[in-house]
Amino acid sequence: MINWSDIGGVLLDLDGTLIRGGAALPGAAAFVRRLQRLGVPFLYFTNNSLRTPDAVAARLTSLGFPAERESVYTSSMATADWLCEHxxxxxxxxxxxxxxxxxxxxxxxxxxxxxxxxxxxxxxxxxxxxxxxxxxxxxxxxxxxxxxxxxxxxxxxxxxxxxxxxxxxxxxxxxxxxxxxxxxIGKPNADFVRTACRKLRIAPAQALVIGDNPETDLAAGIAAGAKTILVETGVRVVTDLRPDWRVAGVAELLN
Ligand SMILES: [Mg+2]
Known part of the structure; x- marks a missing residue:
């Protein structure tokens, strides 16, 4: 379904997409490890402002995900970047x-x-x-x-x-x-996608945004010109926005 060699990098939403209620969703850690094996760059990309990138990485690591502080980009980090830039x-x-x-x-x-x-x-x-x-x-x-x-x-x-x-x-x-x-600053602001892409050194058109929330993940990805996947493991909002792909959960992307 997806030709991963066409994807320059993946922006991964956390809550409702990879984790829920403090646990990894089925197949989610295996999916990110697969991206890593395929050599597809990825960034954990969250609106959640609470934790430092170190704390997010530690939490993800404890749940079996490959993560370090450099692979995390939060709305707090984007806010600091925006304030400096402007x-x-x-x-x-x-x-x-x-x-x-x-x-x-x-x-x-x-x-x-x-x-x-x-x-x-x-x-x-x-x-x-x-x-x-x-x-x-x-x-x-x-x-x-x-x-x-x-x-x-x-x-x-x-x-x-x-x-x-x-x-x-x-x-x-x-x-x-x-x-x-x-x-x-955070999703649905398309600039959050653009600055995340800059971190991955890719153009937004080469990026794939994976998330559960049409109002934030999908809206930001589409506005930035990225490809999008909507997963159904998190919030379920009725939307007119059309993702490029829709799957029940990221585990489906392992096929
Ligand atoms: Mg989410």
Whole structure:
């Protein structure tokens, strides 16, 4: 079905595509090992901003996937890349966890704490310990004219036994309070695909995006001009978007 020698590189979504509920989906690790054997470059490509690339790689390795920090690209890393490339801010107020904080710090961006120092940008990723005070400080910066940037807009996060609020839900709180809309870095932003392709040193037209979410994975891949595969192991959203291939799960790609 797919001629792998025509594929320059693969961007692999994680939640709902390769893993679910903290476990590898059937055949997923074998599929990525097969890509590696075939010499097809790949990147784990996730909207999830929570973890550092080291932590993502460690988690994937423990589940049997071939992974190192260089094979991980998160929305937090893309956010830091975007802020540097566009020189949007010299000082940033952030709400987010270790993945976002580390990415911004490694990019040598200045993080301001509290509300006294001026911030040029407010950057928001999922933070499971965020407080009302942090949102109040973020609102003060936004009202004073700071740029408003979100790592990703996923409304809900799959967790054991259901869903929890995602980064998009935190952004909605600030959006409601300030009547401003954030610029979103993660999928469906096609630039996330383009910067990921740059890491693989391929053109987006040579890339294959594999994901479970039509609204994010498929939309980003199609907008960037990449080939796309929709898998049915994660979210099931009705969509008019047409992937190049549709499979029940990545295990099917082993055939
Ligand atoms: Mg997914």
């Amino acid at each position: 020189r949007v801010a010299s000082s940033i107020y952030m709400i987010g966890e270790a993945g976002l904080r580390t990415a911004l710090q490694e990019a040598k961006l200045t993080l301001v704490d509290g509300g006294e120092t001026r911030a040029d940008a407010v950057v928001v990723g999922l933070d499971r310990n965020a407080t009302y005070r942090q949102f109040a400080v973020a609102m003060r910066h936004l009202t004073a004219g700071a740029a408003f940037v979100g790592t990703n807009a996923d409304r809900a996060l799959p967790v054991a036994g259901g869903f929890a609020p995602g980064a998009g839900a935190l952004l909605a709180l600030l959006q409601s309070a300030t009547q401003r809309s954030p610029f979103i």
